[in-house]
Amino acid sequence: MDEIPSGPSAREALDVERLTQWMEAKRLGSGPVRELVPLVGGTQNVVLRFRRGSREFVLRRPPWHPRAESNGTILREAQVLGALNGSAVPHPQMLAVCEDASVLGTTFYLMSHVAGFNATTGLPEMQRGSPQMRYRMGLALVEAAAQLAALDHRKVGLAAFGKPEGFLERQTQRWQRQLESYGKYPKWPGTTEIPGIGQVARWLEQNMPKSGYRAGILHGDYHIGNVLFCCDSTCLAAIVDWELATIGDPLLDLAWLVATWPDETGFVPNPAIRVQPWEGFPSATELIAHYARCSGRDLQAMPWYVVLACFKLGIILEGSYARACAGEASMEAGERLHVATQRLFQRAMKWIAES
Numbered sequence: 024m025d026e027i028p029s030g031p032s033a034r035e036a037l038d039v040e041r042l043t044q045w046m047e048a049k050r051l052g053s054g055p056v057r058e059l060v061p062l063v064g065g066t067q068n069v070v071l072r073f074r075r076g077s078r079e080f081v082l083r084r085p086p087w088h089p090r091a092e093s094n095g096t097i098l099r100e101a102q103v104l105g106a107l108n109g110s111a112v113p114h115p116q117m118l119a120v121c122e123d124a125s126v127l128g129t130t131f132y133l134m135s136h137v138a139g140f141n142a143t144t145g146l147p148e149m150q151r152g153s154p155q156m157r158y159r160m161g162l163a164l165v166e167a168a169a170q171l172a173a174l175d176h177r178k179v180g181l182a183a184f185g186k187p188e189g190f191l192e193r194q195t196q197r198w199q200r201q202l203e204s205y206g207k208y209p210k211w212p213g214t215t216e217i218p219g220i221g222q223v224a225r226w227l228e229q230n231m232p233k234s235g236y237r238a239g240i241l242h243g244d245y246h247i248g249n250v251l252f253c254c255d256s257t258c259l260a261a262i263v264d265w266e267l268a269t270i271g272d273p274l275l276d277l278a279w280l281v282a283t284w285p286d287e288t289g290f291v292p293n294p295a296i297r298v299q300p301w302e303g304f305p306s307a308t309e310l311i312a313h314y315a316r317c318s319g320r321d322l323q324a325m326p327w328y329v330v331l332a333c334f335k336l337g338i339i340l341e342g343s344y345a346r347a348c349a350g351e352a353s354m355e356a357g358e359r360l361h362v363a364t365q366r367l368f369q370r371a372m373k374w375i376a377e378s
Contacts, residue, residue, distance in 0.1 A: 043075075051118065056073050059072075071084075081135070081136050082131055096266050100265045101120040101132040104117035105120070115136075116134060142160065158304060158305055185270030209348070209349050217341065220368065237320070240270060242262060243266075249264045282329050285297075293340070340364045341360070
């Protein structure tokens with residue numbers, strides 16, 4: 024994650040004395056909390072890095088103005104990270120979770136600081152100068168997704184974390200209802216500006232895979248902006264931002280990666296997760312082929328999963344635009360995400376046409 028300038032707002036909003044007392048009781052470091060630095064990583068949650076004694080910690084908590092479900096979301100993230108501890112999946116080490124909202128006003132958890140870089144905010148000179156390294160970075164993304172998919176969610180303590188039965192069957196109607204719920208926001212223009220919304224939904228319903236799937240841990244928002252790479256290699260240092268994690272069909276993570284991946288012309292639906300320079304990164308087709316080799320899973324229905332990923336992500340991003348129309352979010356950001364929604368549905372239509 025990248026640093027943003029540390030100002031008084033974070034330190035004032037965070038009760039450092041209460042945090043220090045809680046950490047003392049948990050025997051996490053010693054001395055005062057210092058070097059408090061907000062981190063930005065494409066999330067609405069608050070992420071803060073700090074030092075206590077000789078150790079570095081990262082605190083993750085809901086937004087400064089949390090939503091009704093924010094505390095529960097943070098606890099679910101903590102549960103997933105705790106389950107991943109000791110696995111081969113690259114992730115920040117879970118250190119401690121606080122379910123008592125009276126400590127800092129919300130739930131929160133502490134994880135280890137991961138040394139690495141987010142490719143969407145700039146490549147180090149080593150990777151910037153080597154198309155071969157960038158190719159391996161793309162493959163490393165796929166390998167990490169396959170490692171996550173290979174975990175038995177029951178054996179790592181996540182048997183009750185989600186509802187894998189009927190997961191695929193629920194998806195289209197679940198996200199259609201989500202889109203319809205945006206009608207409560209004044210001045211949102213509705214679905215008229217989203218190309219092919221009805222056609223995509225019908226195609227998903229009519230072409231759902233019939234063969235079933237192997238349930239597993241689903242990150243839920245797997246793209247190149249939600250990982251950290253090692254600074255001195257092409258390896259993945261950690262997958263971050265687990266707020267949409269559930270138990271479902273892991274192929275949707277691969278599809279999400281493909282849905283957000285630049286095409287052969289360099290076009291990307293959401294400019295916020297653009298990487299420069301792009302030359303050298305594998306194509307979406309190469310990502311899918313590498314995942315097949317790593318996972319041994321049947322990928323014949325991959326077009327359906329990519330269309331579902333475009334559909335779901337587009338609806339999620341449209342929610343930000345709807346809130347912006349109602350004056351509840353930045354209109355500049357909302358309009359940018361509205362364009363990303365339109366591009367995702369255009370991409371979905373292209374996959375349908377080519378399937």
